[in-house]
Amino acid sequence: MSSRSRGAGALVALVALFTAGYLAPYLLPTVVGRLSAGLGLTPAQAGLVGSVLLLGSSSAGFALAARGERIGPRRAARAGLLAMLVGYGSAAATGTVPLVVAGAVLGGLGSGTATAVAAAGIAGRPDPHRASALGLLSVSATAGALYLTLPHLGGGHAPPLLAIACAAALVWPVTGRLPGGTRARARTNAMTGPLPYRRAGAVLAGGILCWSLAQNALWGVSGRIGLTQAGLSEVTVGAVFAVALGAGLAGVTAAGALGSRLGRAGPIGAGTVVIAGCVLLSSAAGDLLSFATGEILWNAVYPVVLSYLLGLAASLDPRGRWAVLVGSASSLGVACGPVTGSLLSEGVGYPGMGTVLCALLLLVAAPMTAVARHVSGRPLVPGSIRRRGGAPAAVLAGTASATPSLVPQVGAPEQPVAPIRIPAVAGRRRLAKSMFGLAGVRGRG
Numbered sequence: 001m002s003s004r005s006r007g008a009g010a011l012v013a014l015v016a017l018f019t020a021g022y023l024a025p026y027l028l029p030t031v032v033g034r035l036s037a038g039l040g041l042t043p044a045q046a047g048l049v050g051s052v053l054l055l056g057s058s059s060a061g062f063a064l065a066a067r068g069e070r071i072g073p074r075r076a077a078r079a080g081l082l083a084m085l086v087g088y089g090s091a092a093a094t095g096t097v098p099l100v101v102a103g104a105v106l107g108g109l110g111s112g113t114a115t116a117v118a119a120a121g122i123a124g125r126p127d128p129h130r131a132s133a134l135g136l137l138s139v140s141a142t143a144g145a146l147y148l149t150l151p152h153l154g155g156g157h158a159p160p161l162l163a164i165a166c167a168a169a170l171v172w173p174v175t176g177r178l179p180g181g182t183r184a185r186a187r188t189n190a191m192t193g194p195l196p197y198r199r200a201g202a203v204l205a206g207g208i209l210c211w212s213l214a215q216n217a218l219w220g221v222s223g224r225i226g227l228t229q230a231g232l233s234e235v236t237v238g239a240v241f242a243v244a245l246g247a248g249l250a251g252v253t254a255a256g257a258l259g260s261r262l263g264r265a266g267p268i269g270a271g272t273v274v275i276a277g278c279v280l281l282s283s284a285a286g287d288l289l290s291f292a293t294g295e296i297l298w299n300a301v302y303p304v305v306l307s308y309l310l311g312l313a314a315s316l317d318p319r320g321r322w323a324v325l326v327g328s329a330s331s332l333g334v335a336c337g338p339v340t341g342s343l344l345s346e347g348v349g350y351p352g353m354g355t356v357l358c359a360l361l362l363l364v365a366a367p368m369t370a371v372a373r374h375v376s377g378r379p380l381v382p383g384s385i386r387r388r389g390g391a392p393a394a395v396l397a398g399t400a401s402a403t404p405s406l407v408p409q410v411g412a413p414e415q416p417v418a419p420i421r422i423p424a425v426a427g428r429r430r431l432a433k434s435m436f437g438l439a440g441v442r443g444r445g
């Protein structure tokens with residue numbers, strides 16, 4: 001098998017694994033809503049169960065940030081998928097609240113493991129932004145199809161959890177295309193060194209934690225806003241979510257086509273401001289038009305900004321450590337989102353909750369944009385290198401016409417420059433003669 005075929009197969013496996021790992025957060029509104037209705041939980045209790053599920057996911061990501069390569073991508077991915085299958089499957093099969101919570105935690109650990117393996121693998125791709133966009137495209141399409149299907153499969157909390165477990169089972173066969181433990185250990189030994197861009201990475205991780213918390217606080221209660229405040233049926237709310245995720249598909253497709261032509265700072269900063277406005281509109285929705293407008297526009301912009309954030313994190317370290325840490329910070333924000341949204345909506349109402357979340361998004365937009373501007377730098381001509389101490393990133397202008405084998409990739413380690421010493425004067429004379437053809441020139445001794 002050629003190296004190109006192996007690379008394509010690995011990309012398919014990473015995108016599939018990314019889809020399975022991210023499916024639980026994408027289905028969060030219907031999971032939380034059905035836990036509340038099917039198990040007799042209050043909205044705050046159901047949101048807490050959703051937060052516990054996603055907290056397990058973020059915990060697995062933080063644990064694997066420095067150990068994933070030692071375990072091996074294939075082994076770690078299969079362990080995560082098995083945990084998803086057993087955890088979500090057992091939670092769907094019982095109606096006892098403690099057992100449902102235990103199954104959700106185990107499934108969340110599996111989701112986080114699958115996402116961490118996918119994030120680390122995507123960071124090592126030649127173009128991590130396009131690979132992230134493909135993953136978001138796949139999970140948006142899958143979640144949109146499920147939002148159209150789940151209302152017709154009966155009530156209760158079982159259908160969405162079973163859907164996530166089935167996704168894990170379907171992804172299992174493609175994990176054979178991931179590298180095994182021996183290859184991963186060799187790569188770990190070959191790529192040692194301190195974590196680069198520590199300050200920028202820490203700011204990005206903190207920013208994306210708050211960014212994800214604000215949006216998933218609304219996402220976790222969006223179903224209840226549509227059902228109670230806007231007065232819509234479950235079928236209508238599911239259709240709105242499906243259309244919104246379809247708009248997300250269009251947004252991710254556009255982001256993947258544009259790549260880094262617009263840079264990262266502009267899409268991250270301007271996109272976050274647009275999302276803040278959508279949060280205000282959705283939280284105050286009182287009818288189908290305002291609810292659908294806010295949700296569709298929000299979901300069209302959200303995955304675009306997320307793809308640039310994930311691509312930015314992947315560019316900080318070619319080993320994928322920042323990609324996993326930033327992704328886990330995002331999962332931690334997602335985990336705190338449902339309970340935050342439930343508590344805020346019960347305390348100040350849905351419009352008040354939207355105002356608080358909008359302010360938080362506007363606050364974190366500035367530091368994340370600053371990180372994107374600082375790390376990306378200005379484009380350079382092909383073949384030139386920007387030196388900045390320990391681990392610079394080479395950025396090139398006009399990537400369409402550049403030759404990949406001749407141009408350093410973003411995040412690639414800088415090659416050392418070896419000085420050439422010519423000790424003897426005679427040696428310098430011979431060098432001058434060979435370079436300039438000055439055979440008749442005589443220098444001073």
